[in-house]
Amino acid sequence: MSELALALVLSPDEQIARSRVEISSIDDKLLTLLNLRQDHARRIGEAKRASGACVYQPGREREIVAALGERSTELLSPAHVRTIWSAIFDASRSVQEERVVAFLGPRGTYTEEAMFAHFGCAARALACESVDAVFAAVTGGRARYGVVPVENSTEGTIVRTLDLVLDTTVSVIGDVVLPIAHCLLSKDAGLADITCVAGHAQALAQCRRWLDACLPAAERRAVSSNAHAAQLAAQTPALAAIANRRAADHYGLAVIAPDIQDEQINSTRFWVIAKPRAARQDDERTLLCLELDNRAGALNSVLEPLAERHIAVTRIDSRPLKTELWAYRFFLEVACHPQHADLLDALQVMRDAARSVTVLGSCATQPESRHANHA
Ligand SMILES: C=C(O[C@@H]1C=C(C(=O)O)C=C[C@H]1O)C(=O)O
Structure with a gap:
C-alpha cells in the first residue's frame, strides 16, 4: 500500500506512532552520520595543529550554509538550515580544540551573552572580575580567547579595553554587536520601595532619563558589572539592579520594568581577543x-x-599617551584586510610620518546587530 493510501486508513494515533518509529530510525542514522562528521573534524583539527592553521574558519562555514540553503525546501527553510548547522559547527570546532573563553563576569553579564553569540555553547566559559583580568587570562594562557566590551552606541568607548589592547600583546580577532535592552530587576520590591539602583556606570548612564523620571530620589550606585548589581539585588530588598533577563533568571529576580534604556537602538560592541595570530582570509x-x-x-x-x-x-x-602631556595615540579601524597590497603600501608611507604604527588585529565582516536571547 502506498504512503498516501496508508495515511487514509490509519487513525491519528496510529499515524503518530508509525511516524515516530520512522523519526527514531532517521535520528539513529543522523547520529551515525554526525559522529562520522565529527571524526573528520577531529582529523582536520590535528592537521590544523600541525600546520598552525586557525580552527575557526567562518568563510568555509558560510560557504557550507549557503550551499545547503540553496537546497532548502518548503519543509526546511534556509533559517532552519542556518540554526541546525550552527550547532553542528559548534560541536565540530569543539573536537578540534578546547576553547576556554574568558569573559567579563560574573554569570549573567551582557559580555557572557556576547560570548555565547560568538562561540556558541561549545566554549568553556571562564568568568573574570574585570576587563584587566580577562586580558591577564589570555596573556597568561589560562584562556585561549577573551571577550570584552569596547564601545556602546550611546555612551561611547570603554577606554580601559582600548588602553589594554594598546598596551598588551593580545590581538583583536573578531567582534560582536549586541542590542542592549536594560531591565530593572528586584527580588520582590515594587518601584515605590526602591531606594538604590545599582548597575555598571555605563548602564546607569544609558538609563539616565528613565531614572530621572521614574526613580528621581533613588541613590545610583556604580558597581563592577550589571550581573554583580543583580547579585546585590538578590541580597538587598530595597536595592534594584539594571541588568538583562539572563541575570534575572540566573539570580532569581523579577523584572519590574523592561527596556529602560534611553535610546532604543542602544547597542554594545564586544571584542574577541587572543594571542597574536595570522589574519584570516575573510578579515x-x-x-x-x-x-x-x-x-x-x-x-x-x-x-x-x-x-x-x-x-x-x-x-x-584618541587616547592620552600618558607619558607626555597633551600628546595622544590614535586607534583606527580601516576597511581593508591587513595583508592587502594597498594597505601594506599605505602602512609603509604612514610609518615614515608617524612615531609608530602597530597592527592590533583584524575582524571579519561588520557584525550585524543580533537580537539578544532573552529566552
Ligand atoms: C572542520 C573545519 O573546521 C571548522 C568547522 C567547520 C565544519 O564543521 O564544517 C568548518 C570550518 C571551521 O570553522 C574545517 O576547517 O573544515
Missing part, C-alpha cells in the same frame, strides 16, 4: 594604533595615504 577590517608627533598636520599625514588608496577609516579614537 575585512584592520585595527591600528598610531603614535604621532605633537605637530600640525601629523594626523593628516597618516590619514592621507589611506584616503589616496580609497581605504575607508571606519572608526577613530
